[in-house]
Amino acid sequence: MSVTVRETINFTIDGKPATAPEGTIILEVAQKYGFEVTNLCYNKKLKPFAACRTCMVEVRHNGKKELVYSCTHPVAEGMEVIIHTEETDRYNSANIEMLLVEHPLDCPICDKSGVCPLQDNTELLELQKPRFEIQRRNEPSIKTNPLIEFYLNRCIVCGLCVRACDEIQGVQALDFHQRGMKASIGTANDEPLDCEFCGQCITVCPTGALMDMSSDARGLAALFKNTNTTCSYCSWGCTVQLETKKNKLVRITADETPGVGINEGNLCAKGRFGHGIVHNDERIQSPLINQGGTFQEIGWDEAIEMIAERAKTTINRNGAESLAGLASEKLTNEENYLFQKLFRNNYGSNQINNLQNLQAPYVNDFMLNCFENGIESKPVTELDQADVVLIFNSDLPSEYPVGGNSIRKGAIFTGTRVIFANPRNMRFDHESRIDIRLIYNQDADFMLANRLCRILIDENLVDTAKVQEQIPNFNDLVASLAPYTADATKKATGLTNEQLKRTATQLAEKADRALIIGNDVLNTGKGKETLNALLNLAILLNAGGEGSVSIYPPREHCNSQGVNDMGATPQYLPGYRPVNDAFEHENLADELFENCANGKIKFLHIAGEDPMTSYKSRSIVEQALDTVPFLVVQDIYMSETARKANLILPTATFAEKEGTVTNMTRHVQKVVPAIPVQGKAKSDLEIFHNLADALGSPFKSKSSSDVLEEIRQTIPAYKDVDPARHEQWKPSGVTAKPAFQICAFEELKASKRDFSMKLLTNNHMFHIGSYTHFSKALTDIGPDCFAEINPKDAKKSELVNGDTLLVESSQANLKVQMKINPAVPAGMVYIPKNWPEVPVNALRNGEDGTVHVKISKSE
Amino acid sequence: MADTDQVVEEEIDLAPTQKILDALPEKSRRYLIPALQKIQGVYRYLPEPAMELVMMDIGISKAQLYGVISFFPKFLIEEPGKYIINLCYGTACFVKGAEIIVNKIHECYKIKPGQTDASKLFTLQTASCLGNCGAAPMAIIGEDTHGTIDPEKSLELLASYKL
């Protein structure tokens, strides 16, 4: 919620009393009160535009009657609004009738048919008898890009697509061209569309002019079955609508109905077009057993039996602690819960972990510290009402594209001020009047965050007396901030003290603030220090400033939060209860791969993860998987990890299973099956049930909802969450323990002379994790992996666009195509991760932090 | 096509564009149209490399920039012929034979409205009314205004213009 208070206005609609905050437009309130008003160019997310002229209503105010366009006219005190008078109907009808002169009326073959605002409005005004002579346009369809078809004969030039692309997506790939009768929307000079492929334009289009080409099956939306479920890619947790026909997933669309999901009908390319992973011949077709290097199909019963037997003998021979499991940031809560239960209860082993906790175990502690300090994570649905957003080392358009949508909306409607801090000068276009860009040196995140804390205190931007009163170790914080002088910070970050002062001042003003922390922070080698510094910043603002602070912690995948909530970690049982004496033993799962490689772990079960490509360092995983005597991998696709398994089990995709996932701000949301489990695959949940049966100690639960019930009883915070309502779980039973998190100062390590460049790797805009590369639509728009370097470095090494780059570290080297990008700072090589052909994680030599590399032209 | 683009790109001196942009009171969309007019004043059209500069400097996307350009028929994105024929296609001129003139030009120079002939002598454009209907049909060729053109003799008139 914004700190700006808006006055409440009283008025009537068709005689019924209504209220709304000042400045609200008539159409928005009327819809909220359930009145039907014709309109074709209005969308709540976008600025008023009034192109279609079909939303006229009558208002009486101060004794005067007026006809106004309800999509632009704000309500006023004492106003009487009358919808549908004879006069307004006449005007509104005439405009729609004129649109119908040109519109093809090819409804039987139109993708939008049945969910088409043009149809709805025609029906609402009962325009069955056209008065004008029909003059159809007959231009060919434009299919010059892989995903979005432009059939502009159906276009009514309402401008919604142009505005969505500009205002919500910040891309501006579309605009109006020509004028008069020839006016149309499109790209510059009809060039092929080259954009973020979010598909927002398809969603907002009130006709079938823009169509999703990612699926062969096309046709009437009304004939498809719709299932709302949660996207399986990033941790933003958008609700996607799966459209199915005869048990086949046809396409994914966005549902803009208010209250459906946290994303207001916004999606990104991955969420919308990444459905090619569902019906795909490359999926693992059957359980497979590795026989001397070749995989043979075996039956499910045999496979499950084999795992159970092997588990029992390993327990007998080497003890339960030699069995370890890697849970998944992509499986549901229920599945992860059962998986840890299988290890803890059935095997008696605490050796369970997940990739995020392995790589950044301090993220969970950071969350708990936030709780103890009363720092909240407001629902992402309220992000568009924040007064200030600090985007800290997150390339939002790639990392959380839909988060970017909310911030852009806030910039328009709330006046959100945006502070963008990143080592790369990445594009993040929005309409905020205040836009501070802090482009700082790679890895200097902690310096920047700590310096901001120090400025808040030194310049008395927060009420330090109040802070001191509330937070016992304030003086320790002040002492610990001594090294973060203006000079030292300038040297490390490259930012001037003026820039940082301006930033601190913006942050300190009375405001509701949101602090979005990108996953890149975790790769700086100082992830923990940076998170702590940001927490301290939040505590200072919270205790010594006015308004509120909300933190959006770094979580990568759709259930990176939930897998930790479910206790798939060696440190915590479900609900972050500390592991107690019941498991007094060596903690092997903390260094899972090292302990496989050194022979302590004898049995490894990996569920839905591909650490060979996703873990920060490939070599240790390779050693681990080659050494561990028994490896089971269950997954959808044959991953590099699976190739090393003794036994492979095929699993179901998100479209085939039931459960819940928890997003980065702890909204627990439903996963709903839209189609049956494909082929011989099984859901991970069923596999865990089968395993418990085979071990002779079956789980009491039978279904996903049984498991959710058990979770509710085990984890107090989950007790009352209703996944259908997109609610957050709230910490329960946390004792307030306000304290700054103090870290010792350590200077940034300089690059080694022979490896003078620093590597940055994270998710590509169109790819995340190991599945998207199996989606044809996503490989069509993001086919190749490109390393990116600064023009200066290119010049130094005589490299040009399209050259192949040789990237060497002290560990390994790889070849990758390159392009020059001035947004990448000099001294950095950016390479997207998880690319099958470019295993960038092979470059790490085991040490933490940023990998140092050198580059040259590959002959 | 790509080759010729390359050649054009090399020939263009972007310094005047930069000067025009630097002289704007503010680098914002508000000054886009006057900037484009000045740039066209320099090059006679809006060369793509110059437009790249405009996009970067003013901070608008390609779609937005070319949306504005295509709104105004006066803005040209290809190098025009030496003479721009601005032929009136308003009601009066149409009645008095503007269409015949267009057809004749097409026969002789193989161009339609909006196009430039191969030798780059003429670019044909049509206008809605040049505001001198009494002298229909009207045309402006280069800097010269011609009224009461005899459609049948229009090619002779054009023949007096040379490369």
Ligand code: SF4
């Ligand atoms: S897909 Fe997204 S980025 Fe591309 S044109 Fe449509 S709205 Fe713009």
Ligand code: SF4
């Ligand atoms: S394509 Fe659709 S959204 Fe865009 S202007 Fe045409 S009708 Fe409106």
Ligand code: SF4
């Ligand atoms: S932003 Fe994340 S959750 Fe939303 S559609 Fe994209 S990948 Fe899915």
Ligand code: FES
């Ligand atoms: S909805 Fe109001 S003018 Fe289009």
Ligand code: FES
């Ligand atoms: S119609 Fe040609 S000058 Fe008016």
